[in-house]
Amino acid sequence: MHQVRGWMAVALACAAVAVLGACSTYSRQAPAIRDAMARDDYETAIKEVEKIDRSGSELLYCYELGLVLHEQGDYAGSNAVFERADQVLEELYTRSISREIGAVIVNEGLVKYRGDAFEAVLVNYYKILNYLFLGETGDALVECRRLNQKLQWIHDAGETYFADDPFLQYLTGLVYERGDEPGSAEVSYRAALQAYGADSTLAAPPWLPCDAARNARLQGDAALAATYAKDASCETANGMRGRVAVMIETGIVARKQETSFTVPILNNDRYRNQDDYCHQLYARRGVQYQNTKLVKYWLHVALPVLQADPPVGHRAVVRASRISEKATERDGQGAEVTAVQVENLDGQAARAFKEKEATIVMRAIARALAKYLASETANNKNEGLGTLVNLLGVVTETADTRSWTTLPASIELARLDLEPGKYRIDVDVVDPRGLLLVHRSFDDVTVRPNGLEVRRVRLR
Secondary structure (H helix, E strand, O other), rough: HHHHHHHHHHHHHHHHHHHHHHHHHHHHHHHHHHHHOOOOOHHHHHHHHOOOOOHHHHHHHHHHHHHHHHHOOOOHHHHHHHHHHHHHHHHHHHHHHHHHHEEEEEEEHHOOOOOOHHHHHHHHHHHHHHHHHHHHHHHHHHHHHHHHHHHHHHHHOOOOOOOOOOOHHHHHHHHHHOOOHHHHHHHHHHHHHHHHHHHOOOOOOOOOHHHHHHHHHOOOOHHHHHHOOOOOOOOOOOOOEEEEEEEEEEEOOEEEEEEEEEEEEEEEOOOOOOOHHHHHHHOOOOOOOOOOEEEEEEEEEEEHHHHHHHOOOOEEEEEEEEEEOOOOOOEEEEEEEEEEEEEHHHHHHHHHHHHHHHHHHHHHHHHHHHHHHHHHHHHHOOHHHHHHHHHHHHHHHOOOOOOOOOOEEEEEEEEEOOOOOOOOEEEEEEEEEEEOOEEEEEEEEOOOOOOOOEEEEEOO
């Protein structure tokens, strides 16, 4: 009997070490990864990413490494890693049910990270950019189709908060049009307009109906073009102009942090149904008990909460200056536009968290309760063993705070119509007083007739 108890103690200790290692690795590494990327120190960022425990967080490993390689300019390497991310995501739908049930008893970190829908589709966003930057329009078109398939798959999976992504529909429309697929572009533009209309937090960018109208004209549908353009200020005679789209990614997406609370288990409690009892315990949060003799045990529950950085007021202005064919100096011909927000990832993260919050809370209480009941059972057999089980239960009670934390909080877009030629593109970000915060420039941007040039700026 003594040998059995000793074996149980060793097994519990090993389980505690494994759980704490699996669930905390990413939470420890994420700040270091973000700090290195903020310094444009990509080699250090990659070293920090490599420390992530892949047994439970392989998807996050792929997300982080793919984004670091993208920002480093290794677009082919980034796409290879993001391709693995898509494979992992698909594999997670055949994951072990017993492993997930076990997480209710021990720790959510035992569940392989699956993430949220908005994270999954941003993989395709970066892959499309990678292919465009590599000059591989055909592969970018394939990725647009894969994105549309994934959006449908997510919708069919029942993600109620995530009906569609209007910005990514708009982006695929631009890419389809660049790839001479006006029919597919029409579908994406129409979906983008509908999705922006259904999103009360974002308005459709002013260029979207004009691009839809332009694409309709390319298909020879003047009536449809007029319908798209009727409420927008669109140039109808833009000839063979090309377009430059500048994506400006700002801030850091809202991240999960750990919080906790304690609730009393009372001497006269009767445990009959787990769900009902967990709801009873949750209702006791913050209740003051003057008679402490009523309290048998204080149950510690760890939960994730979403923390967003305060918004920083700014305005991003994008200027295009024509470069003379005979000289490197700018000749002053070009355009200027102010970027508009097209994607609110903080909002996406908040909606995703809210949809799952009730389930997370009940699972956390059930997990803490299961550990308490296990310690009570062990204590009835042996007081020392009960104390050990209780201690290990407290030590392993940590919240699952994993999420793709290097994503931007917001994406803004500036879109310019330009005559064919070479341009310098300047991006100035100013504060509410007009003081310059950040300047980025792209030299020798070649605009082709009916073409599309895409650039990306990351501001933290």
